[in-house]
Amino acid sequence: MSAPSPAPPQKLPPSLAANPVLSSWIQFSAQGHVVLSPGKVEIGQGIVTALAQIAADELDIDIGRVRMVRATTAGSPNEGVTSGSLSVQQSGRAVRHVCAEVRQMFLAAAAERLGVGADALEIVDGEISGPGNVRTSYWELADEVALDRQATAGVTPKSSARRMLAGNSVQRVDIPDKVFAQPRFIHDAALPGMLHGRVLRAEIPSAKLTELREDRARGVAGLVAIVRDGNFAGVVSDTEEHAETALKALRKGAVWSAQEKLPEEQGLADWLKSQPVETTVIDKKTPPHSGETKRTVKHQYTRPYIAHASIAPSCAMAQWSGDRVHVWTHSQGVYLLRTDLALVLKLPAENIIVEHMEGAGCYGHNGADDVALDAVLLAKAAGGRPVRVQWSREDEMTHAPFGAAMAIEIEADLDAQNEIIGWRHGIWGNGHVARPGRAALPALLAGTEIANPFPRTIATNPPQATGGGADRNSVPLYDFPSWQIDCHRLLTMPIRTSALRTLGAQGNVFAIESFLDELAAERGEDPVTFRLRHLSDPRARDVIQSVAKRANWKPAKQAGVGYGIAFARYKNTGAYCAVIAEVEGAKDISVKRLTIAVDVGEAINPDGVINQIEGGAIQATSWTLKEQVRFDRERITSNIWSAYPILRFSEAPEVEVEVIARPDMDPVGAGEAAHGPTTAAIANAVFDALGVRVRNLPITRDSLIAAMELSS
């Protein structure tokens, strides 16, 4: 028996409402292919596969028939930015609706052609057949069914029980190319007549180029042009090698001066708390009746600036034709990038085509958009030939935005029974988003460097309604009787910040879940019991109970080994995730194992979900144990891997993931669910192992010693 069909939705999914023309999403070819054109982009998260699964399910076709078009402003629906673990939610719902509606249109056309009622028809891999052996197909009808019309509300997609592919672990469609080294990355693309550009950037952020002697660079073979526009300078050459040589020569003729002192790396929290800020009350809950506060507990937690540290340096290509420019980019938002390019170039957006090509994992707003403007500016000097620009590792680790450093203070009022009756959570730090395409002024690096520069965008925080920024996950999911959450956003920004995976959630979950652990320990109460006692949301309880069961919580005490648990629901509206960490060590902590339970609603591709959760947990382990942007008062000093180490193979914990099946719940993304809980679970396990509470990330030998000194 199949489950009853859900009632038809009264409204179009938001992505579809914004881009309602069906043919902008989907086309059928006579050759038997369905061409799907989502506005979201592949960033290694497997979205193209999940969307292909959804389309194949809804249309009753083999997934191999789905051809995915890379997002381009020349035709793709505008779905904003691929971020925030929203792709399957936004694009997935739109694709599901589009396909459901298109299927009905084809059935109606087939019914007319075959002279049978649409209800009597069935579709198997695109073949439409009915009683009396009548048959046609999507491919035969492709010319008859006009898809250049608006989607309508009131179409009912299949119920979860009738989906064949969604919920199954389908192999990702992009993996074979990547394993057989078929060029798929923008870095490996070449356009006819392509030249190579390099941008000259100082080691000092926002430096002023006070002098530039070009004579040496002029003598380098293959030089096409030296470009100088204010503090922006670069070279264009016939080959990559010549561009590198010319850049080296140009660098020797450059004199820079620093414009703004960087903060003291030691004492960063004090600096964050002493800057001019804009304060926002994020949430306030007033108690129904006030108990009597017997004592107040207060702790401060910090995390450092964290680099995106993509394995590939940012890369782009651009080609001018008159006053029109075509840009190839691994940006997360082609339309948003186009908006900012138009602002910098003072051109109508229609003159600019921005087309996506895959890059390496970016984990947020890295240099992808910046290098696109670099390529556009350098290509101006290329006489209509395309120019490819690639950043250096050093530029990537110096000039791309970082995830913001945070100082978080939590204070709880406890009654005579040591129960929480009041809760205050304060956050200090830069905003977490300065993405392009969102404001009246452009947010691209070179835009701040050209002769008539735009001011640098001071990062802001998205509103709570869309998940918040610095304040993401700062409102407790626990049933405390009262709270106040304040966010103090810095109005200065000597170190450039923008979106890094989870925005503020990693810091806030680390703080909340550490603090709860401290309270539970003080009470002598088991941390799982303590959390469950304050949680009424059944899905939250489920992930905690599942992970506790799976990890045999709590294993017997052994010397030098510790266990910690933490939980969060990403953005308080997304995936539920609970993590138990097992750590070992005394001076140097190693994370041996992470056991994780996650609830993402309907898991379209369960192995894809596990891959994202595993990856997120290992990346969070890296952030927690190793990562910290280093700087002196003038420059970012962690501009090579040896100065910014990340977790290696020998250091990666075992990770076990349980996906709780919820086929009838809306799907939500998995890419950011594990970071916060993993971070806090590790910190809690370190306390369990050593009795030392590390409140300042990363948990290194130095921070352990500092924490021991503080507690002794």
Add this chain to the structure above:
Amino acid sequence: MPSVRFRLNGVGTDVDADPDRSLLDILRGVLRMTGPHFGCGANECGACNVIIEGQAVASCDTPLGSVADKDVTTIEGLGTAERPHPLQSAFIAEQALQCGYCIPGILMSAAALLKKNSNPSDADVRTALDRNLCRCGSHNRIVRAVLRAAAEMEAR
């Protein structure tokens, strides 16, 4: 310009170029072989790893002149979709990547390991891959895939 001769994926190859130029630059820039990836240019990430005389080596840090008369294997020489190397089949079976940019270098490190040690332990694989960076956190899947390939090759 002197010519440097070496065997690239089994094929004798002559390159007229400055012998001090990096092998990666020659592979990508001159021979248009885009499998090996640029990651750092400083032998710190392994994205550009190739196999030279049985050893996994960062090609960004290897001067062209140093491979004269030697055997160089890149990911292009490992296998194809039609004739995959067991490592490539295993990486697909284990879905052992997210973005995949580091994978060509990791496959070469793994292939060099399996040549020397046909029955590696989990720890052996991790040691062999320890100079390869992966930012997506696919480490454990990658290790599983290498062990799967090793078992597959043993069973043949």
